[in-house]
Amino acid sequence: MGVSGRGDCCSQFVKYGMFISNLIIFLGGAVVFVISLITLVDRNFLSELLGTNLFSGSVYALLITSAAVCLLAFFGCFGAVKEIKFMLLTYFILLFLIFVTMLIGGILGYVFREKVELTMKQEMYSSIKLYGTRRQVTTAWDITQTRLKCCGVESFRNWQGKLPFSCCQEIDRDGIQRKPCQDNPTLSNTYNNGCYEVGAAFIRDRANVIGASGIIVALLMIFGMVFSCIFFNMIE
Template sequence: MQLGLAPKTIKYLMFAFNLFFVITGIVLLSIGLVIHGVYYQYQHFLDNSFLSVPSLLVAVGSIIFVIAFFGCCGAVRESHCMIVTFCTLLTAIFILEIIGGTMGYVMRTRVATVAEEKMHETMSQYNDSKEIQFVWDNLQRDFECCGTRNASEWTVLKNLTGIPMSCCDTPVGAIGNTSCTIESPTLHHVGCMDAFARFAEKHAAKIAGVGLTLAAIQLIGIFLSSYLARSIRNCYQTM
């Protein structure tokens, strides 16, 4: 069986698209893993939905390699069945990327509300949990912030004797016990909620942008695979 010139052109375009398709899979996998790692590090300040979306990107990125196999093999063998399978799976990936992109956009608007609630909840556990203490200290050092909205929130907590040392920059050459107070010149005056919200919003925006952009690109693959499958079927019918 030989395909006509136009279908052959579509077949070669399918090869080129599948190569690009594999690259998009690597991009999705990489971005998903990076953002999942970032969110996991600060999972105490986010809810589970923030971890589920980068996990979805990782899953989609992994599945893309399998789908690309059907596309390449189907084009080489001019197999109507494999091309249809490729087109169907590509449509499913398209839908998942739309879902991921939309969820990323929705999360972007919820970051501040969720972060503030979680921060207030975990601040009171600072002295009772080494894990919470570690996460808060890292957050306050990394973002050079203190408390949810300001440093004074630490002073009103009943189970704390003062402001955590992570709220202040340790002076160079300091020896012995040092303390961090409202009057300390190295106190971080910025609240952590605003700094962290901007950080998380930036990553949520990346998820939305990558998901929706790649979903638009998948439409090209759906069109090419549909056209090639129809051309192969027509060739069989005219034999």
Template sequence: MTHGCLKCLKYTMCVANFLCFMCGVAVLGFGVFMMVNFKVTHSLTPTLANLNLANMLLISGIIISCVSFLGFLGALKENRCLLMTFFLMLFFLLVVELTAACLLLLYEHDIADWVESDLNKGLKEAKGNHTDVFRSEWDLVQKTFDCCGVHNASDWGDNVPVSCCLNDCTGSQIPKYRSTGCLDKMRSWFEENFLNTGISIIVLCIIEVLGMCFAMTLFCHISRSGLGYKL
């Protein structure tokens, strides 16, 4: 009976980690696709210039693929070394996620002030460059969040982009701009999705804890039975 349960646990780990590995490869591939096909400027947040969506997808895909591959191979081959490495990597990721969540809660106001300062810096750089390519990120954000500038349209001065317009800015009519700044819109969006984000983090932590429990259970069984590779 016990042997059957452990065999079921082994193949459950194999299937779960294989699915996670495929998801990681898909995320990695999508990140490469975005990096190759979309030219990204960094005028929105200059300080976080290298943390664009494509790079974040690449990093996430690599981490998911490597960790899940270790879990899959360790369970399939009943390799104690790989199972322990899988357990330690999950534990490290769990600690990093919980630490980041705590820091975000503790320094919420400082982070908000820093984001505002960085957005102002990015908008200042965008104002000094009149090419559409350089403003692509601001145009995307302003159209997506139905906003204009950091606080309002006056942030752009006399060079308000078309993405701020509510009517035809190129015609003879007096242009009407979006009244709400992107900082307030983004803050409202994060507040509205705070619960969903929290639930996602909790679910991710539960999955990681289950993976750690499964790996340690299989590791202990292999140690007691004398099977698998030694550490």
């Protein structure tokens, strides 16, 4: 079994083209995997305040499919070297399925960010009442306010009782020393931005990056499918 006599030059071009396209697909899949992983870890402190798992679901979908893309890229290269039609056909089918999944995941990352922003505001107003009574909610608010340098949902006035220590402006970089703000909060000793505005921007920026990277890699996979089809037809 081998390449038919349609031209060694043409067959070598297609084979190298498949190698290069798979290398690019592998690198793209690796980039999406890293970005997805960082996004999941980085937004973990906001998980209790999002109020929905839609955004997380799209990121998980991209994480899994990007890992599968990296493995499939090796599979495609091996099929090209061995010139096995069955492997090339299997590669094309799997690549197409992952292409659809990754493209949908990338699009959902954009679509669901609006839903996330809406539910996040509602969840923040609901969870702020549970501060101090539920450990997970308390930790989420403290980490969010410290990390994003914000206070309350829209301002420190959302805290109708005593302000959390995490609302006070930091004096040192470690956040150990802060301005006294809990008993007499003002714009000069508390974080001025609300956590909804800052948190929504935080999610939106990451949704843009991961959505764009997923769509770009999905489009790059088209080249892998094209070369696999051409090479499949050239093998006797």
